[in-house]
Amino acid sequence: MNYSSLQSLFYQLKNNRAFELFVIFIIIISALEIGAKTYDLPVQAIAFTKMLDLFITLFFLVEIVIRFVAEPNKRHFFKSGWNVFDTLVVVISLIPIDDSEMALLARLVRVFRVLRMISVIPELRxxxxxxxxxxxxxxxxxxxxxxxxxxxxxxxxxxxxx
Missing domain, CATH: 1.20.5 (Single alpha-helices involved in coiled-coils or other helix-helix interfaces)
Known part of the structure; x- marks a missing residue:
């Protein structure tokens, strides 16, 4: 499979309504997961939320890559403020949050992942x-x-x- 056919496939996927709805679903799950972490959770639930957070982070990374590859003119991708916002949120959420100095920033950015709903839903934009x-x-x-x-x-x- 060459790059242009992959780009065409990703373009179709990016514009697919089911894919958009799935991204919205993942954003909502992310919001619920962040809310759940504000409570004292049992050990099993903490382990589950860590796995879920890892899945959500990787999903958002793949979704940004799909949107970037699908863009015919790569320079235009970063001319959109929403794409820049989404990319920054995803890249910063890749920072490990295990008691590092950047843990507070990484947790804060994970909260901002909910704002990605604005960039996904055109009416909100x-x-x-x-x-x-x-x-x-x-x-x-x-x-x-x-x-x-x-x-x-x-x-x-x-x-x-x-």
Missing amino acids: ILINSLIKALPQLGYVMLLMFIIFYIYAAVGSFLFQT
């Missing part, structure tokens, strides 16, 4: 991009609310002064 574009106008909303609250405060202090 559109929503986040729209919210980011609306941030400057939010300042005007806050200014308007300040003016309204100021007027009500002034009227209230006048009406209820003793």
Whole structure:
């Protein structure tokens, strides 16, 4: 099998709705696993969560490789902020967390794996991009609310002064 046929196969897999749903399922499992680790677990459950975490990390690594190989122009892959975010989260989650100095960072990044849901679901990407574009106008909303609250405060202090 040559590279172009592998690239074509990965492109079809990347755009397959069942594959996307499976990635979303793994992200949800990752979130549940992270939540489960916040409790005191029995030894067997701790061993299971460590194996599950390893599987999830390897799955995300394979998924990023599939998406990268499927991209016809490799430079365009890293022009997308979502791809850069996903790649950073996956690469940093490869850091071993066994009581090293980087353990806290690695655990924190594993929590951010849940945010990969945004990059996988196009509707969430559109929503986040729209919210980011609306941030400057939010300042005007806050200014308007300040003016309204100021007027009500002034009227209230006048009406209820003793």
